Amino acid sequence: MKPPNDDAVPTAQGRSNMTPGSRPILVVEDDTLDAEMIEEALLEVGAERPVERVEDGAEAVDFLFRRNRYAGRSDDLPILVLLDIKMPRMDGFEVLRVIRESDSTRQVPVVILTSSSEDQDIAECRTLGANAYVVKPSDARGFADTVRTVGEFWTKLNELPAHDY
Template identity: 40%
Template sequence: MTISSLKPILVVEDSAEDFTALGRAFRKQALPNPVLRCEDGDQALDYLQGYGQRPGWPALLPAFVLLDLNMPGTDGRTVLSVLKQDPRLRSIPVIILSTSSSSQDIEDCYRLGANSYLTKPIEYASLEEKARLLVHYWLGAAELPRLS
């Protein structure tokens, strides 16, 4: 088990249904990491910028962030921009997981520093496959930076 496999996976997702489906898909992959949910961009930034300082939040930064784009309040684009401009957080891989397949959204996210962009599938079997690929690549194949 690598260091990254002990770190949480942060899912920033406003839809409880989407988060539940993703959690089920991760469990099918026997993901050993805890999966945390932030329901909006403000909550995600609160955790990431103040990790280890608030009761109930983990003292570790996540192995990677799965970030929805279209959320009420602070949206995913803003969260991505803030993370990639913060010297303490910019090394965390951020994978966009959005219903949008707009080429403009994809280009904007990569320009802002996204490490990957995935479109949320409609079919659960396709979501399982994307979860399998995420776990295999980001926690098995990729060498991730050591973060506190």
């Protein structure tokens, strides 16, 4: 799938009414329980950002490029995408490919958060430009701790450019 025409995708560049913390974290996760645990862990770490959740890769692309049911959403790009790779309709590899091929989304940080520890999956995600690859622990406590660590790093410790991407 090719990225939409970049000219048709509004960005937050040049907006003067952006408030700190307003850009969302996008969670792309088809498992409802995992998604709820991710959202809860992000709240616990005080990410202070809205968390948007979509259930598959096709919906993620619609969200990012403001298409279909997301056509009227704010044009703020996510500060972070937490992306599963094993999903229906469009897998995480294809979503990552679309994100990195588009000028408007190329700089959005993408962290793969998946149950797969396969070397081939890790290598492909790195080749496609993932910022990090994190394997979901199988136990609930470990999973929550991992998400809190990822959330804290990307929302509190990591420095992003002063301008919007």
